Amino acid sequence: MLETESLRKVFKKQVAVDDVNLYLKQGESVGLLGPNGAGKSTFISMIATLTKPSSGMVTWNGQDVIKNPNIIRPTLGVVPQEIALYKELSAYENVKFFGRIYRLKGKELESRVQEVLELVGLKDRQKELVKNYSGGMQRRINIAVALLHDPEIIIMDEPTVGIDPQSRHYILEMVKRLNEEKAMTVLYTSHYMEEVERLCDRIYIMDHGKVIATGTKEELTSILSSEETIQLELDQPSKPFEEALKEQSDVLKVTEWEKGIKLIVAKNTRRLAGIFQLAEHHQVSINSVDIQVPTLEDVFLHLTGRRLRD
Numbered sequence: 019m020l021e022t023e024s025l026r027k028v029f030k031k032q033v034a035v036d037d038v039n040l041y042l043k044q045g046e047s048v049g050l051l052g053p054n055g056a057g058k059s060t061f062i063s064m065i066a067t068l069t070k071p072s073s074g075m076v077t078w079n080g081q082d083v084i085k086n087p088n089i090i091r092p093t094l095g096v097v098p099q100e101i102a103l104y105k106e107l108s109a110y111e112n113v114k115f116f117g118r119i120y121r122l123k124g125k126e127l128e129s130r131v132q133e134v135l136e137l138v139g140l141k142d143r144q145k146e147l148v149k150n151y152s153g154g155m156q157r158r159i160n161i162a163v164a165l166l167h168d169p170e171i172i173i174m175d176e177p178t179v180g181i182d183p184q185s186r187h188y189i190l191e192m193v194k195r196l197n198e199e200k201a202m203t204v205l206y207t208s209h210y211m212e213e214v215e216r217l218c219d220r221i222y223i224m225d226h227g228k229v230i231a232t233g234t235k236e237e238l239t240s241i242l243s244s245e246e247t248i249q250l251e252l253d254q255p256s257k258p259f260e261e262a263l264k265e266q267s268d269v270l271k272v273t274e275w276e277k278g279i280k281l282i283v284a285k286n287t288r289r290l291a292g293i294f295q296l297a298e299h300h301q302v303s304i305n306s307v308d309i310q311v312p313t314l315e316d317v318f319l320h321l322t323g324r325r326l327r328d
């Protein structure tokens with residue numbers, strides 16, 4: 019397990035990371051969500067042993083990483099925000115160059131290079147110069163480089179910022195596959211709520227250097243409410259159906275709206291099948307169902323008074 023305890027970084031008077039406690043268990047996919055300037059890159063850089071903390075601890079399976087960076091370096095693959103590639107070389111030459119830095123040689127080097135190019139979906143275009151690649155493809159090569167030494171943990175610093183939607187989709191799917199199929203542990207930073215929602219088992223929300231909330235998506239959104247709204251669009255109004263819904267124990271409130279009925283139900287107790295059965299019994303057709311649950315964006319707004327992407 020990778021763990022930080024009261025990890026702090028102060029640049030002159032600027033507190034970039036303010037006593038952050040975070041853990042990453044083997045095989046987990048953890049998101050670090052926060053707006054620009056929240057301190058995500060500085061935090062990652064300390065875990066990756068590239069920046070020295072002002073105070074606090076980083077441990078890997080109980081061992082002190084700050085004193086002994088070498089105990090974690092072979093385990094970590096770090097994808098920085100900036101593209102760090104030689105633009106005049108081909109993708110293949112770039113990855114091979116970095117492979118040599120990882121001290122890979124001969125057949126092993128060649129097979130790892132082909133493996134990672136395959137993982138990022140660029141094996142077929144490996145001979146092209148990186149300068150002719152799109153931003154998204156360059157980002158994928160950056161990721162390939164981080165995977166070369168077959169790390170246990172991959173740490174990604176906003177890997178989808180400023181790239182085309184197709185590459186973004188590819189990267190998200192790839193991270194999911196690495197986590198689910200290769201059991202790779204993932205720490206994924208982003209200011210896109212939908213990305214961490216899609217990829218991560220647990221999420222840390224960071225703002226002004228501090229972790230302001232942590233939990234699974236469900237736990238975080240339950241900060242906001244223990245209820246959710248179900249909006250039913252009906253083919254016709256039906257008082258008997260409305261009355262029957264009111265009698266359901268987990269239905270807290272029933273109101274009409276222009277196209278049907280709105281229910282407030284206790285969270286996680288909704289039984290859509292039951293609602294459909296009731297509708298059928300009262301000969302009402304449900305044209306559409308809209309379940310409105312609070313999002314992480316709403317949680318961030320609630321906690322800070324600001325939007326994530328202000």
Ligand SMILES: Nc1ncnc2c1ncn2[C@@H]1O[C@H](COP(=O)(O)OP(=O)(O)OP(=O)(O)O)[C@@H](O)[C@H]1O
Nearest residue numbers: 029032033034052053054055056057058059060061
């Ligand atoms: N080397 C540095 N010297 C001085 N201040 C710094 C340095 N690096 C980061 N900071 C400051 O620390 C704070 C956190 O920055 P950091 O880059 O870690 O945030 P971030 O959440 O990763 O945001 P972004 O996505 O914009 O990179 C910011 O106020 C930034 O200006």
